[in-house]
Every structure is written in C-alpha cells, then in structure tokens.
Amino acid sequence: ANRHATSDWLELEKQRGISVSTSVLHFEHQGLRVNILDTPGHRDFSEDTYRTLMAADSAVMLIDAAKGVEPQTRKLFEVCRLRGIPIFTFVNKMDRHGRDPLELMSDIEEVLGIDAIPVNWPIGSGSDFLGVYERAEKRALLFSGGSHGTTRVEQREISTPPGGEALRELLGPRADELSDALELLDGAGASFDRERVRSGQQTPMFFGSALTNYGVLPFLDYFLREAPAPVARSADSGSIDPVTTPFSGFVFKIQANMDPDHRDRIAFLRICSGRFEKGLSAQLTRTGKEIRLARSTLLMGKDREEVEVAYAGDVIGLFDPGIFRIGDTLCSEGDRFRYADIPSFSPECFMRIEVAGVAKRKALAKGVEQLAQEGAVQLFSEDSGGSASLILGAMGALQFDVMRHRLATEYKVDLNLTALPYTLARWPQGDFDPEPFRYNRSMLAVKDRDQHPVLLFDTAWNLDYVRNKYPNLVLSQTANDRLFESAD
The missing domain is CATH 3.40.50.300 (P-loop containing nucleotide triphosphate hydrolases)
Structure with missing residues (x-):
C-alpha cells in the first residue's frame, strides 16, 4: 500500500x-x-492521457520489459505522431524476467512504425541485471544499491570497448553476449538523426528499472540534452x-x-x-x-x-x-x-444513473455535473415521460468505478448504475428530428450536457443502417464541431 x-x-x-x-x-x-x-497507463483512462499529450512538448514512452508494446500504447503513439512530438523510450523492469531486448526493439519498430535507436544496451536481465552499456561513449555503467525513489544509485563507470578485457573480467560469458548484440546493432540498426527524433520518426531507447533507479539518471541526462x-x-x-x-x-x-x-x-x-x-x-x-x-x-x-x-x-x-x-x-x-482543438472521443460504454433517495438528487446533480466537466466521463440526458434520465458515457468500465467512488467520498451520494447495451455515440449535425429514433431498441436519442442531440447505437451495423437510410444525415464522431460553433 x-x-x-x-x-x-x-x-x-x-x-x-x-x-x-x-x-x-x-x-x-x-x-x-x-x-x-x-x-x-490503463486504457480505460486513455482519454485523459490523450488530452494531456496536447500540453506536452515531448513524450516518454514507458515499456514493460515483459509485455512490450501494449494496445493503449499504440493509441497514444498515434496522438504523438499526429502532433509530431519527439518520443523517448525507457524499457522498464529490466530487473525482472522479461522479453529479449532485440525482440522488444523489433516490437516497437513493427507495431508503432518508428525506428528505435538504442542509446544504451542492457547487461543481463532479471536478477542478473547488472547495468547498461552506453554505445556512443563506449562505456559500461554498472549499478549497485538503490531503492524506489529514496536512494541514489551507486554507479561504476568502465570506459572500454565491448570486447575489452576489463569487461571480460567482470562479466565473464556475458561480455561475449553483449559484444555480439552491439555488433548486430552497429551493423543493422539505423543511425541516430536528431531531426528525425524531433519529428517523431525515431525514438531513442534506454533500458533500466525505475523501482531501483537503475538507468534512470543516464536517461534523464540524455533527455534534457536532446528534448526540445x-x-x-x-x-x-x-x-x-x-x-x-x-x-x-x-x-x-x-x-x-x-x-x-x-x-x-x-x-x-x-x-x-x-x-x-x-x-x-x-x-x-x-x-x-x-x-x-x-x-x-x-x-x-x-x-x-x-x-x-x-x-x-x-x-x-x-x-x-x-x-x-x-x-x-x-x-x-x-x-x-x-x-x-483538444481531441474528444466517442464513449464506448454507457450506464444509466439511479440514486437511492430523493433527498440526494441535488447532491447527485451537482456531483455528476462537476465530474463531467473534468472530462473523465460524458453526461447525457434522455427525455422520458416528462423527466430527464441521466446517462454516463466513458471509454472504459473502470471509469464508472472511479465515478461511483468519488461521488460517495466527495458528495456522500451512493450511486447505482445500470449497464446499457450501446457502444457508439454520434452527434447529428444541422437540423435533426429525434422522433424516428425514439422507439428503436438498437439506438437511443439523447442530449449531451450542452443540449446538443446525440444518437447512441448498440452496434456498428445499426450505425451503418441509419447512414444508409438517411443519407443526408451527417453524424460526427465527436462533439468538437458543435462546441466550437456555440463558442463563436
């Protein structure tokens, strides 16, 4: 804890x-x-991360040595690519059992379509992780000591070529493994190009362990030197x-x-x-x-x-x-x-709000509106028999757990949520009549918190059906266009 x-x-x-x-x-x-x-890092909160990337000048991509590139990493990378910001990669948890470093490098290049340029290379892994070898400086950094954020790592520097005797004496058979890997990188890997790094086409790659602080300082020194x-x-x-x-x-x-x-x-x-x-x-x-x-x-x-x-x-x-x-x-x-514009995304999960007790409705309305303004969830309302039913939309189900927890602790409201079958939201543009969509179980006509009409769909098939049936109906994936229209 x-x-x-x-x-x-x-x-x-x-x-x-x-x-x-x-x-x-x-x-x-x-x-x-x-x-x-x-x-x-969790995909359910990726929208918060997307928005934050709009405020960043550079991105540090933290890769788990055992997992490699994860699905949410791909999405975030696309946002970085669209903005053209440099990405610096740190392969974390090298002190635990993980994948082969060459395999991780290949994973980054193939999945993300970016050239990975290892600035250093790990010496051992798991319980045998001893340090890193800095390619340009031709020196080994051997670590000892260190703990999670509290102790400065003791670092021993040895300036020697990969096959040097000093390394052989210290590393034994690992010296040959290191030498072979570095020779392969020198022969087949791409060369460092500062302009390609600045434009997000190359990513400098480092290895280490954030938990023990191994390799963190070399990464930070390089980052401050190369990041714009x-x-x-x-x-x-x-x-x-x-x-x-x-x-x-x-x-x-x-x-x-x-x-x-x-x-x-x-x-x-x-x-x-x-x-x-x-x-x-x-x-x-x-x-x-x-x-x-x-x-x-x-x-x-x-x-x-x-x-x-x-x-x-x-x-x-x-x-x-x-x-x-x-x-x-x-x-x-x-x-x-x-x-x-800061990107907005269509929710993929929807829940109907229910609150226990009439006395809590005012606190519920205040809390839900406040938290929706943070952008963690999107708030919709449905007209049903003269009263408005509130619906939450989110990128992932875990966001609803956070909403429920925060309403309970910050507003003293116990929230009941009922899952809805919808997976897509689209914003109609121009004049829109919601009546044809009110009594169809596969879709739901609602309004967002700015009172703009929104259609919720249960499947992509039904979304395509509506587009084919109403060819003049323009359905936007986000509310951005409407928000900026109303701002003028």
Whole structure:
C-alpha cells in the first residue's frame, strides 16, 4: 500500500495501485526546469492521457520489459505522431524476467512504425541485471544499491570497448553476449538523426528499472540534452512564438476536489507563450471576457504552492469558480486567438444513473455535473415521460468505478448504475428530428450536457443502417464541431 507513485494522490489510486488521473510534477536538474505530466497507463483512462499529450512538448514512452508494446500504447503513439512530438523510450523492469531486448526493439519498430535507436544496451536481465552499456561513449555503467525513489544509485563507470578485457573480467560469458548484440546493432540498426527524433520518426531507447533507479539518471541526462524546449504552437491566427508573443495558454484538464477540505476546482493551464505573473488579467477567448488570474498555484501531485511568475512550458493551476472548460484559450488583453482543438472521443460504454433517495438528487446533480466537466466521463440526458434520465458515457468500465467512488467520498451520494447495451455515440449535425429514433431498441436519442442531440447505437451495423437510410444525415464522431460553433 506504500508503493504508490509520488504522483498518485487520489485515494482510489492508492487503493488499487494504478493511476486514474493525470498529475503534474516538476523538479530542477542541471539548471533546467522539468515539468512532468504523469498520465494513467490503463486504457480505460486513455482519454485523459490523450488530452494531456496536447500540453506536452515531448513524450516518454514507458515499456514493460515483459509485455512490450501494449494496445493503449499504440493509441497514444498515434496522438504523438499526429502532433509530431519527439518520443523517448525507457524499457522498464529490466530487473525482472522479461522479453529479449532485440525482440522488444523489433516490437516497437513493427507495431508503432518508428525506428528505435538504442542509446544504451542492457547487461543481463532479471536478477542478473547488472547495468547498461552506453554505445556512443563506449562505456559500461554498472549499478549497485538503490531503492524506489529514496536512494541514489551507486554507479561504476568502465570506459572500454565491448570486447575489452576489463569487461571480460567482470562479466565473464556475458561480455561475449553483449559484444555480439552491439555488433548486430552497429551493423543493422539505423543511425541516430536528431531531426528525425524531433519529428517523431525515431525514438531513442534506454533500458533500466525505475523501482531501483537503475538507468534512470543516464536517461534523464540524455533527455534534457536532446528534448526540445517549448516550441511555437498553432492557433487559428497562425503560429504562436513562445518567447516573442505575450502571455497565452490553454486549459487541458480540470480537476474538482483536489483538496478534500475544500470543494474547490482547479483548471490546469499549459503556458504556451510569454510571462505569467500573479494577478495578471487575461481574456478568455471562448467568451471574450476579461479574467483576473489572482489565485494560481504550482502543482505537485495534490500539494500546491503559490506561483508568482511562470513561463512558456510551465503548467500552473488556476482556481476555477466554474468558468473554464477543457480546451479554453487564455490570451493577454488585446489578443484574441484560439489554440488547436483538444481531441474528444466517442464513449464506448454507457450506464444509466439511479440514486437511492430523493433527498440526494441535488447532491447527485451537482456531483455528476462537476465530474463531467473534468472530462473523465460524458453526461447525457434522455427525455422520458416528462423527466430527464441521466446517462454516463466513458471509454472504459473502470471509469464508472472511479465515478461511483468519488461521488460517495466527495458528495456522500451512493450511486447505482445500470449497464446499457450501446457502444457508439454520434452527434447529428444541422437540423435533426429525434422522433424516428425514439422507439428503436438498437439506438437511443439523447442530449449531451450542452443540449446538443446525440444518437447512441448498440452496434456498428445499426450505425451503418441509419447512414444508409438517411443519407443526408451527417453524424460526427465527436462533439468538437458543435462546441466550437456555440463558442463563436
């Protein structure tokens, strides 16, 4: 129970040992400031991860040495590819039994379609994992000591070619295995190309163990050397330079009740350009209103500290009285532009909400609306006999467990959920008459939280049937188009 990650702060995360929400961390290393957006790895929470990737300048792809590339990794990689951001790969858990390193390298290249460039290579694996060999420097780093996040690893450096006598004396037969693997990489592997790394076509590859800190420092040093500083970002007015353009940023996440003693709400803002100062007045592009940013914090998991000044690349928390939405752009006074859309995804699981007791309905409505605004679930309503029935949509079933847990702990509401047979949601565009769809068991006409019509389908076949029967009906996979239409 004590082995949850530093960034895991929700009580449910600690109980289950998984991350269910993105956390923000920051630290200084070698005179540089590093902002980490630690995202959930479970596929049920992939939408939170997708949105967070929009705020990142680089991505660290953590690969389990025993599992290789997992299904959710492929989806996240596609988002990185679309954005063209560099990806740095760290093969984790080398101190446990896992797959052959060459097999893992091949897995990354074949499944993701990206050239993997091993910067170092493991010396042994499992209980025999001794360290890594750095190819460019022609030196071995042998590790000893170290524990989960508490002890600096003792590292012994030996500068020697792979077949050198010094390594043979230390490694015995493993020296020949290492030499053969490195010879194969030198002969058949792709060469490092910084521009291809920066454009996401190559991924530098490292090996180690985060639990014991083996190989973490060499990775971090390389990452800080090769990862780009904040770059220009696209907006509807053109490219926004991070240095010359006055303050601007966008909201990529909203989190309610981070402090259990206060029912507050924090908007996570990625600063894209200029200098932020506490008390700055900025314009919310969606509404055109001027907002004074008087309450701002630096985030470290659930801990906070007041921020006086921040710059492009920093992530800060803004106190949100209910005025911000995910995807909102904030600009300096006099500017008005909007950053590129944050992707929204069609839910794949649906549940009808039931609450025990009329007295709890007000608390339920408040809690569900607040949590839906975070983007963890999507909220729909169905008109049935004069009363609105609430429906939740999510990417995965585990999100409903989180919803139920948070409503119980934060709003004191016991929630009953009934599974619905639908697997697809589509947003009709233009004029839409829901009547033909009200009495069909294979589909359901509902409205989203902005009162836009939505159709839920049980199968792709029935979706195709509707498209063929109503060829003039345009069905969008996301609500993005409608949201931005209503924002203007």
